[in-house]
């Protein structure tokens with residue numbers, strides 16, 4: 001998929017043997033080579049100080065590499081004026097950096113203004129973007145940043161980064177400063193947004209859970225190097241090194257996988273269409289849902305496969321059946337998560353359909369699978385804690 005996109009569009013980020021040595025001798029990034037396809041979201045995850053931020057800041061030339069080169073859309077970024085470059089790359093950081101004396105609308109319209117857009121056009125665009133990130137511009141547009149919650153400020157940060165429609169988005173722990181509940185909201189909203197705008201994104205996080213939930217691929221960093229760059233299911237299910245296994249908690253997780261069943265609550269509900277639905281109608285529904293694909297059921301409600309929004313929109317005639325593809329990867333409810341993992345790896349699939357008897361129940365994604373596993377591990381830890389408490393009581397007596 002990534003390969004095809006690359007060939008078709010050619011716009012992506014390429015790191016070629018990039019090393020960054022700081023003047024004090026610290027090697028923050030060591031001979032790094034990797035590529036990001038257009039429209040792909042790669043999460044950079046790893047412990048503090050492993051070089052994630054340095055990697056990211058080299059893309060918008062806030063930091064210059066000591067060796068190697070970085071290409072953006074086929075162009076060596078050293079040939080591009082840094083200020084011009086930055087105006088074409090969205091940048092979202094943890095401490096959003098909104099201008100306190102400017103309103104939300106003015107903050108959001110900053111880059112369009114710098115790019116010389118007319119004021120009215122910039123404000124129109126800013127209002128659209130605020131709407132898109134879930135902030136009603138008529139309510140929030142005239143507020144100042146200190147009149148917003150932390151989560152709302154992060155949303156403005158995302159809207160501002162997207163305002164000039166940059167092809168590339170750099171996000172450095174953008175949701176790191178908000179509480180876990182708001183964080184999950186922001187992540188889900190961001191996923192919906194990304195399905196619509198399909199930017200090429202580098203996303204730095206400490207949090208493996210966030211990396212799994214958001215990334216098309218995850219780059220797991222060791223010191224200054226990427227230890228593994230793979231889709232989430234592969235990183236979790238087939239860690240490339242003991243270091244990666246340890247970082248993603250795979251050792252413990254793999255054991256729990258075989259004893260944790262798939263439950264209804266673990267499933268996502270993608271749009272569902274029928275084989276005999278008119279394809280234009282189905283395409284409209286997918287567009288309205290902001291979905292890139294839908295599950296296809298046959299006349300009896302059994303699983304047939306899936307269909308992409310692209311193929312429906314590309315040739316509008318006929319029924320869904322003319323465009324649908326078979327999906328072999330499915331499992332019954334109650335099957336162990338381990339089986340889901342191995343199916344995902346076997347079919348190189350980003351999701352697995354789950355059936356309740358003959359009925360389609362939903363899909364399991366790597367993100368959901370990881371959450372289920374996490375719950376199971378936490379439950380196990382709580383059981384152990386309770387057992388400890390009982391033992392202490394016995395000793396006291």
Ligand SMILES: Nc1ncnc2c1ncn2[C@@H]1O[C@H](COP(=O)(O)OP(=O)(O)OP(=O)(O)O)[C@@H](O)[C@H]1O
Pocket residue numbers: 022023024026027028046047048049050051052053054055206
């Ligand atoms: N200006 C600098 N001078 C010297 N060393 C630096 C400088 N900036 C970063 N470093 C060092 O480079 C290494 C990588 O730093 P970087 O900020 O890229 O890590 P990170 O993975 O983003 O960490 P964190 O998750 O804590 O933000 C660290 O050892 C850091 O101390």
